[in-house]
Amino acid sequence: MAVLPIKFTKTKRDRLAQVLWVLNWISVVTGIILFILGIFLKVEINKRQDLMAERQLQSVPNMLIAVGLIACMINFLGGKICYDCVDTNKFLRWKLVMLPYIICTFFFTLSVLVGALMCYSMHGQLEEALTVGLRDAMRYYKDTDTPGRCFLKRTVDLLQIQFQCCGNKGYRDWFQIQWVSNRYLDMSQREVVDRLRSNVEGKYLMDGVPFSCCNVNSPRPCIQYQITNNSAHFNYDYQTEELNLWMRGCHQALLDYYTNIMHSIGLTVLIIWLFELSVLTGVRYLQTSLENVLRQGDPECESDGWLLENSFVETARSNFNIIKHLGKFNQISSNGDPNIDKPSTAHYGPDNVPLKPLPTAS
Amino acid sequence: MVLLKMKFPFQKRVRLAQGLWLLSWVAMFSGAITFAMGVFLKTELHRRSEVMHSMDIHIVPNLLMAVGLASVGINICAGKVCQDSLDPSRFPRWKTFLPPFFCFSVFLTSLLLVAMILSFALQPSLEESLKIGLKNGISFYKDTDTPGRCFQKETIDRLQIEFQCCGNTNYRDWFEVQWISNRYLDFTSKEVKDRVRSNVDGRYLLDGVPFSCCNPASPRPCIQYSLRDNSVHYNYEYQTEELNLYSRGCRQALVSYYMGLMNTIGPCVLFDFLLQMAILVSLRYLQTAMEGVIGQENVEIETEGYILEKGVKETLLETKEKVKRLLQLAQVGDASSTTPGTQPEEEKPATA
Numbered sequence: 266m267a268v269l270p271i272k273f274t275k276t277k278r279d280r281l282a283q284v285l286w287v288l289n290w291i292s293v294v295t296g297i298i299l300f301i302l303g304i305f306l307k308v309e310i311n312k313r314q315d316l317m318a319e320r321q322l323q324s325v326p327n328m329l330i331a332v333g334l335i336a337c338m339i340n341f342l343g344g345k346i347c348y349d350c351v352d353t354n355k356f357l358r359w360k361l362v363m364l365p366y367i368i369c370t371f372f373f374t375l376s377v378l379v380g381a382l383m384c385y386s387m388h389g390q391l392e393e394a395l396t397v398g399l400r401d402a403m404r405y406y407k408d409t410d411t412p413g414r415c416f417l418k419r420t421v422d423l424l425q426i427q428f429q430c431c432g433n434k435g436y437r438d439w440f441q442i443q444w445v446s447n448r449y450l451d452m453s454q455r456e457v458v459d460r461l462r463s464n465v466e467g468k469y470l471m472d473g474v475p476f477s478c479c480n481v482n483s484p485r486p487c488i489q490y491q492i493t494n495n496s497a498h499f500n501y502d503y504q505t506e507e508l509n510l511w512m513r514g515c516h517q518a519l520l521d522y523y524t525n526i527m528h529s530i531g532l533t534v535l536i537i538w539l540f541e542l543s544v545l546t547g548v549r550y551l552q553t554s555l556e557n558v559l560r561q562g563d564p565e566c567e568s569d570g571w572l573l574e575n576s577f578v579e580t581a582r583s584n585f586n587i588i589k590h591l592g593k594f595n596q597i598s599s600n601g602d603p604n605i606d607k608p609s610t611a612h613y614g615p616d617n618v619p620l621k622p623l624p625t626a627s
Numbered sequence: 628m629v630l631l632k633m634k635f636p637f638q639k640r641v642r643l644a645q646g647l648w649l650l651s652w653v654a655m656f657s658g659a660i661t662f663a664m665g666v667f668l669k670t671e672l673h674r675r676s677e678v679m680h681s682m683d684i685h686i687v688p689n690l691l692m693a694v695g696l697a698s699v700g701i702n703i704c705a706g707k708v709c710q711d712s713l714d715p716s717r718f719p720r721w722k723t724f725l726p727p728f729f730c731f732s733v734f735l736t737s738l739l740l741v742a743m744i745l746s747f748a749l750q751p752s753l754e755e756s757l758k759i760g761l762k763n764g765i766s767f768y769k770d771t772d773t774p775g776r777c778f779q780k781e782t783i784d785r786l787q788i789e790f791q792c793c794g795n796t797n798y799r800d801w802f803e804v805q806w807i808s809n810r811y812l813d814f815t816s817k818e819v820k821d822r823v824r825s826n827v828d829g830r831y832l833l834d835g836v837p838f839s840c841c842n843p844a845s846p847r848p849c850i851q852y853s854l855r856d857n858s859v860h861y862n863y864e865y866q867t868e869e870l871n872l873y874s875r876g877c878r879q880a881l882v883s884y885y886m887g888l889m890n891t892i893g894p895c896v897l898f899d900f901l902l903q904m905a906i907l908v909s910l911r912y913l914q915t916a917m918e919g920v921i922g923q924e925n926v927e928i929e930t931e932g933y934i935l936e937k938g939v940k941e942t943l944l945e946t947k948e949k950v951k952r953l954l955q956l957a958q959v960g961d962a963s964s965t966t967p968g969t970q971p972e973e974e975k976p977a978t979a
Contacts, residue, residue: 499812
């Protein structure tokens with residue numbers, strides 16, 4: 266009993282082939298879109314590479330790029346096949362290729378689905394990479410004279426300005442690290458020496474933040490230093506002041522930004538996957554209906570198209586048997602002469618004495 | 628004496644019509660692109676309209692938009708004329724329409740050149756407008772509680788961050804203006820009182836700048852206040868310090884930005900102008916060549932095409948005479964409607 270059979274008249278078959286030809290070309294375009302999305306994601310991740318610790322983040326854009334390219338090629342071939350399927354004679358050229366093509370495309374659509382799911386699962390890796398990356402970037406903010414880290418101050422400043430955020434989880438993160446380099450600290454001053462002595466590691470800590478934390482929307486000029494000291498500034502209460510600095514942490518800001526991108530890309534890839542699946546279904550119906558036409562011999566007749574010739578269970582069983590037999594053939598040939606252990610049932614002459622097994626040449 | 632005569636055999640006419648039809652499609656897209664560039668330039672100018680005092684410079688994008696739209700229409704007409712010129716029976720209906728069409732199109736296309744010239748000529752006006760606008764913005768920076776000016780602080784801060792500039796001409800402009808509102812000044816402190824008394828207008832002036840002037844590329848944390856006082860900051864000398872603040876003034880930054888935009892748009896507009904003029908000249912040749920065919924039995928004869936039937940001076944004199952005659956007719960028409968006595972004179976030739 267076939268799975269989901271549909272009757273196809275000649276005109277219906279031709280129209281199906283034409284529609285599938287157009288859809289395959291649209292799929293080539295969607296493959297290009299996938300490729301472009303992969304490149305876009307790669308560029309976005311590379312732009313903030315300094316702020317992300319080393320994790321397996323490149324696998325998702327690489328997967329999208331590969332899948333996009335393969336989609337282009339597969340659908341280009343599919344378009345060619347469907348174009349030829351309108352004419353039954355030309356179909357004979359593709360007859361042997363079509364079933365392997367459909368199986369390959371089926372596994373390919375699975376990989377598209379995996380790509381879409383990977384987009385959603387990247388969230389966890391991203392969070393970890395950002396936490397460690399931002400923490401290190403803030404720690405090396407002051408090291409503008411150390412090669413390899415001299416650009417981090419600029420990167421963090423531009424990040425805080427562009428994403429309107431301050432610190433890792435909040436502006437208080439800046440209070441726990443020394444972000445003013447020793448080159449600019451007057452060690453002869455009492456205040457500096459006091460601050461350095463006030464903690465175990467000898468770091469110059471203060472309740473101040475860099476200028477890039479300043480909120481543009483604040484009605485008053487930015488208060489960067491002595492943030493928790495209400496008496497240092499006129500008409501200022503740090504517990505109620507919300508507009509002075511950016512309140513959001515950069516970890517949250519970057520995570521939101523990348524999550525938005527990933528969700529949009531994931532949704533697009535899912536839609537493309539559904540589209541590819543429908544094209545695949547159409548090609549399968551076309552293949553089975555054309556094969557039935559060949560079986561019946563008359564190119565103008567009505568034929569059946571189906572997804573599977575027998576039900577799922579029977580098809581699975583027959584495929585399993587095929588694989589088992591393949592395995593058995595492998596086993597037999599690995600022992601050498603296939604006739605060694607087999608008792609001979611042939612008639613060898615009037616005495617009917619079976620031949621002794623021949624010694625194998627080593 | 629005919630201007631720039633050319634002979635047109637039948638094949639050449641047909642090829643001219645076909646080539647011109649294709650070219651008119653290209654010019655239509657080019658016109659649409661000119662329109663789009665006009666829109667882009669206008670939006671960019673509009674975005675910074677808060678720091679611009681006058682809107683004189685807006686004439687450039689307005690011209691581009693108008694001519695872009697008009698050229699789309701002109702090219703659609705030109706395409707239709709080309710299509711009809713291949714069929715001698717349909718071509719005569721364009722006869723009265725084409726001469727004014729040419730004058731109108733040439734005028735509009737020359738507006739493109741005018742726009743390009745204006746974009747250079749209006750640069751001083753743009754600079755002046757920005758100078759006044761920025762001066763006002765910096766003066767009203769502190770007035771975040773005054774309706775109508777409360778947005779100036781945010782505008783100036785965002786401008787300085789985005790264009791990497793500080794002040795009008797340079798950062799010293801901030802020293803001459805009180806940019807900290809009185810709401811945040813403690814008038815009981817000695818320092819504030821001294822500063823307020825130190826100048827005639829009673830303003831709180833200081834050698835400091837807002838945070839938006841800070842340069843992220845500086846290796847040291849930003850120094851905003853006491854910029855002129857080397858002793859306040861360790862290892863600091865304001866005369867040699869270059870990376871601490873943005874050294875460019877915002878007026879210079881904005882003028883460079885807009886001039887850059889217009890210099891990029893310039894070649895595209897020039898290309899559109901040349902293309903449009905080429906189409907109009909070719910269309911004129913096609914029209915005059917086709918006029919030789921009208922009324923003839925054999926449509927495949929060779930005809931002449933020209934730009935002007937007579938020389939330039941003679942054509943101008945002719946048009947002047949035509950316009951004078953039109954005006955006279957209009958005057959006579961007015962005169963006859965006011966004096967009924969002249970009416971029987973006009974009726975006489977009819978009865979005779």
